[in-house]
Amino acid sequence: MQVNGQPHPHREGLTLHALLRELNVQPERVAVAVGDDFYPGARVPDRPLEDHDTVEIVRIIGGG
Amino acid sequence: MPALDPLTIGGQTFTSRLLLGTGKFHDFHVMREALEASGTQIVTVAIRRVELNAPGHAGLLDALDLGRYQLLPNTAGCRTAEEAVRVAQLARAATGVNWVKLEVIPDARWLLPDPVGTLRAAETLVGEGFTVLPYVQPDAVLARALERAGCATVMPLASPIGSGRGLRTGELLRTVLDGASVPIVVDAGLGVPSDAAQALEAGADAVLVNTAIAEARDPVGMAHAFALGVQAGRAAFLAGRMAEREGASPSSPVAGVPRLPDPEVPLAERG
Numbered sequence: 001m002q003v004n005g006q007p008h009p010h011r012e013g014l015t016l017h018a019l020l021r022e023l024n025v026q027p028e029r030v031a032v033a034v035g036d037d038f039y040p041g042a043r044v045p046d047r048p049l050e051d052h053d054t055v056e057i058v059r060i061i062g063g064g
Numbered sequence: 065m066p067a068l069d070p071l072t073i074g075g076q077t078f079t080s081r082l083l084l085g086t087g088k089f090h091d092f093h094v095m096r097e098a099l100e101a102s103g104t105q106i107v108t109v110a111i112r113r114v115e116l117n118a119p120g121h122a123g124l125l126d127a128l129d130l131g132r133y134q135l136l137p138n139t140a141g142c143r144t145a146e147e148a149v150r151v152a153q154l155a156r157a158a159t160g161v162n163w164v165k166l167e168v169i170p171d172a173r174w175l176l177p178d179p180v181g182t183l184r185a186a187e188t189l190v191g192e193g194f195t196v197l198p199y200v201q202p203d204a205v206l207a208r209a210l211e212r213a214g215c216a217t218v219m220p221l222a223s224p225i226g227s228g229r230g231l232r233t234g235e236l237l238r239t240v241l242d243g244a245s246v247p248i249v250v251d252a253g254l255g256v257p258s259d260a261a262q263a264l265e266a267g268a269d270a271v272l273v274n275t276a277i278a279e280a281r282d283p284v285g286m287a288h289a290f291a292l293g294v295q296a297g298r299a300a301f302l303a304g305r306m307a308e309r310e311g312a313s314p315s316s317p318v319a320g321v322p323r324l325p326d327p328e329v330p331l332a333e334r335g
Contacts, residue, residue, distance in 0.1 A: 004113040023116045029123050030114055031158030033150075038157040056113065058154045060124050062095065063110025063140050064085025064225070064274030 002054045010051040017046040019055065030059045068298050071270055073247055074163065074195035074216040076134065078105045081264065082294045083136065083249060084287070085274025092127035094283050099133070102287035108136045108165055108272065111155045125159075136197065138165040144178075145185035152189055164189060165219070166198040175225040175252075179206045183213065190214035199251055202236035204243075211245050218246060219272065222263065223253030226275040230259040234266060241267045257286075257293025264297025265305065 001010040003019070016034065020027055027041040033056040039045065049055070070077045084104040089095035099107060109124060128135075137155030142148040145168055152164040166189065168181040182198050183206065189196045195216045200206055202220035210218050220240050223229035230253065231237070241248055247269035254260050260271045273290055280286035 004116060006116075025114055025116070029125070031111075031154050033154055033157070038153045040157045040160060056154060057116070058111050058158060059114050060109045060137070060155075060158055061112050062086035062089060062124050063138050064087040064108055064272070 001049060001051055004055070004057055008055075010049065010053075014049045015046045016044055016049060016055075019049060020044065020057070023057070025057055030057050032057050068295060069302065071247060073106075073197070078134075079103075080105045080291070080294075081270040081298055082260070082291055083108065083251075083270060083272040084277065085272065086124060086128075087274050088278035089283065090278075092124070095278075096127060096129075098277055098283045098287040099128075100287075101284045101291070102277070103291045104133070106134045106136050108138050108274070109159070110138055110140050111151050111158060112141075134163065135159050135161045136163050136165050137161065139167045139185075140169070142168055143170045144168065145181040145188070148181070148185045149188050149192075152185075152194060153192075156194070162193055163195045163197065163216075166196050169199075177201060177221075179203060182206075183209055186210055186215050187213045197249065202233045202240045204236075204239040207240045207244065207248075216246060217249050217269075218244065219249045219251040221252040222250050222259065222271075225252040227253050228255030228276055228279075229253050230255050231262045231266075234262070237263070237266060237268065257289045257296075260290055260293040261297035261300070264294055265300045267301055270294075 001008045027044045030041040032039045032044050034053055070079055071081050080103045082102055082104050083106040084099055084102050085108045086095055137159055139148040139151045142151050148168045156162050166185055168178045168185055169175050170178050177199050182200055186196050186198050190213055197217045197219055198210050198215050199219045207218040220237055223232040249270045249272055250263040250268045251272040254273050255276050263271050277283050277286045
């Protein structure tokens with residue numbers, strides 16, 4: 001599994017909510033993509049994650 | 065100062081013609097004060113991966129009064145159309161806003177946009193319901209193609225991003241402005257308020273400024289100065305400039321000057 005471009009250990013039964021908790025990410029401040037599915041932080045579903053999934057967790061920062 | 069004509073982008077109407085970036089500010093407090101002093105109503109933001117296991121930093125969105133500003137997430141850092149489309153989708157999820165400042169920039173040295181990739185990404189994003197504001201070189205043919213693709217604006221550069229070199233593309237900008245059917249927002253490279261005034265005087269509908277304000281000694285003072293520059297430029301455009309002429313033309317009547325005798329002319333010949 002890839003999380004933000006880095007390999008991440010996958011375990012049986014891992015869900016998106018569990019991953020965010022594991023990574024210490026507060027969902028309401030971020031957006032998440034699993035493959036081509038995009039979720040606002042506040043509406044991240046607790047979907048199961050597969051070993052081949054690519055997860056992106058992003059936030060808003062200053063930029064021009 | 066009389067109110068200027070409003071600016072409409074993507075069906076929304078704004079009274080300010082100054083868009084502001086939120087990058088490079090020393091802290092959120094200065095940024096907020098600068099936004100306030102500029103009178104801006106549209107602010108750009110960027111999307112980045114969160115640093116995993118590094119929680120606690122206050123988010124930009126917490127520092128912005130979202131009721132006052134139209135957020136304009138950018139795709140800065142994207143090198144291809146595909147990356148830009150994906151970042152726009154992440155931005156929409158992160159902000160709930162479907163506006164995107166489209167940047168497809170494969171070149172790290174000059175930060176020049178890829179016209180082909182930008183057009184391709186714009187077509188995809190318009191098809192997915194985004195309000196697309198593409199960053200481009202001042203190329204009139206490309207600008208018309210982006211308009212036909214359904215972009216809300218075209219945003220030609222004045223000079224390289226963050227360079228502060230001012231409007232170095234004035235002649236090309238004129239060709240982009242000529243016959244434009246969407247607002248033209250001059251973006252990137254403006255260094256001082258007179259650069260912004262110059263763009264607006266030429267007929268640009270708005271400007272986007274970030275580094276010139278964030279890196280000023282006094283960002284809040286410079287934000288105010290840019291607001292004045294933009295107002296002056298727009299007011300001048302609406303007022304219609306004089307025609308340029310090659311030589312001088314006296315401002316005072318030439319007849320009736322109470323002259324002294326011309327010393328070059330002999331006394332006998334004087335009238």
